[in-house]
Amino acid sequence: MVNQNQEYFCCQRPINKTMGGYWEFPGGKIKQDEDPVNALKREIKEELDTNINVIKFLGQSQYDYEFGRVILEVFLCELAENKYSLIEHQDSKWLRKEELSKLDFAPADIEILEWL
Numbered sequence: 001m002v003n004q005n006q007e008y009f010c011c012q013r014p015i016n017k018t019m020g021g022y023w024e025f026p027g028g029k030i031k032q033d034e035d036p037v038n039a040l041k042r043e044i045k046e047e048l049d050t051n052i053n054v055i056k057f058l059g060q061s062q063y064d065y066e067f068g069r070v071i072l073e074v075f076l077c078e079l080a081e082n083k084y085s086l087i088e089h090q091d092s093k094w095l096r097k098e099e100l101s102k103l104d105f106a107p108a109d110i111e112i113l114e115w116l
């Protein structure tokens with residue numbers, strides 16, 4: 001998600017989940033037969049209790065972790081309403097793209113930082 005100040009929304013994964021403590025862009029796993037945009041809207045509702053507008057598809061990146069391959073489908077989005085709550089994440093920050101590399105992002109996200 002990006003805001004009017006061109007800041008990107010970064011979230012810190014919960015310590016008890018896979019890749020706990022790493023920073024990520026919010027989202028989650030696509031269910032079988034689910035459309036990726038619908039999956040993203042569902043996950044954002046579950047994790048942040050808010051609604052988003054999807055602006056455009058940015059691309060796909062894949063990364064092989066020890067536990068398996070993660071394929072990230074990345075969409076640029078904006079908040080559709082002026083509120084959200086951190087339901088699952090430990091922490092969050094809105095950062096300009098130049099600042100993103102200060103955070104310890106999950107390895108699969110490094111390519112996304114480069115695109116931005």
Ligand SMILES: Nc1nc2c([nH]c(=O)n2[C@H]2C[C@H](O)[C@@H](COP(=O)(O)OP(=O)(O)OP(=O)(O)O)O2)c(=O)[nH]1
Binds near residue numbers: 018026027043072106
């Ligand atoms: N959402 C998200 N997941 C990421 C990113 N980078 C990255 O490596 N991942 C990995 C972490 C997880 O292994 C996987 C996403 O799974 P998840 O745990 O967020 O999915 P979920 O919300 O459906 O979780 P669960 O119900 O299966 O616990 O992708 C990212 O930027 N965003």
